[in-house]
Amino acid sequence: MEGRHPKRRKDKYNPYRIWELDGHYYISFKDGQGALHEFEISEQIFYAFDTFELEDLSYLNVWDRHIEQSEIWEPTLSRRVFRNPENFEETILERLQVERLHSAIRQLPEKQRTRLLMHYYDGLTYAEIAKKESCSIRAAEYSVHGAIQRLRKIFERN
Numbered sequence: 526m527e528g529r530h531p532k533r534r535k536d537k538y539n540p541y542r543i544w545e546l547d548g549h550y551y552i553s554f555k556d557g558q559g560a561l562h563e564f565e566i567s568e569q570i571f572y573a574f575d576t577f578e579l580e581d582l583s584y585l586n587v588w589d590r591h592i593e594q595s596e597i598w599e600p601t602l603s604r605r606v607f608r609n610p611e612n613f614e615e616t617i618l619e620r621l622q623v624e625r626l627h628s629a630i631r632q633l634p635e636k637q638r639t640r641l642l643m644h645y646y647d648g649l650t651y652a653e654i655a656k657k658e659s660c661s662i663r664a665a666e667y668s669v670h671g672a673i674q675r676l677r678k679i680f681e682r683n
Contacts, residue, residue, distance in 0.1 A: 541553065541554040551563060637668050651669070
């Protein structure tokens with residue numbers, strides 16, 4: 526029996542095929558022993574299977590566009606999970622840079638320092654800082670940007 530059937534790609538694990546012939550609806554599949562079975566089904570069941578295939582196709586498209594490209598393989602997973610041990614020099618240089626940053630932040634005026642820390646370390650938005658500090662959002666934003674400019678100048682001097 527062959528009639529009109531939806532032409533679409535299917536998941537490799539989809540075990541059945543549906544089609545329509547002269548107003549009758551059919552489904553076929555192979556059982557575990559490989560024997561082919563074909564049955565006439567109602568229109569409702571046909572459209573239920575058809576809807577399922579469309580949803581499955583939608584998922585396959587999402588998989589192709591997004592998930593498959595971000596698949597993690599053993600080597601990349603290992604690199605992400607285990608941080609490569611730093612050598613002694615890298616550890617010292619990193620600590621010196623952090624101390625230099627802390628020293629520069631301590632040199633900022635109090636308002637700028639407070640608002641900068643609230644924004645970058647506490648993760649507050651300018652609106653949240655403005656509410657806490659009883660100032661305008663623009664003032665909070667201006668203080669943070671001003672602090673960044675001062676830090677740049679401090680680092681350029683040293």
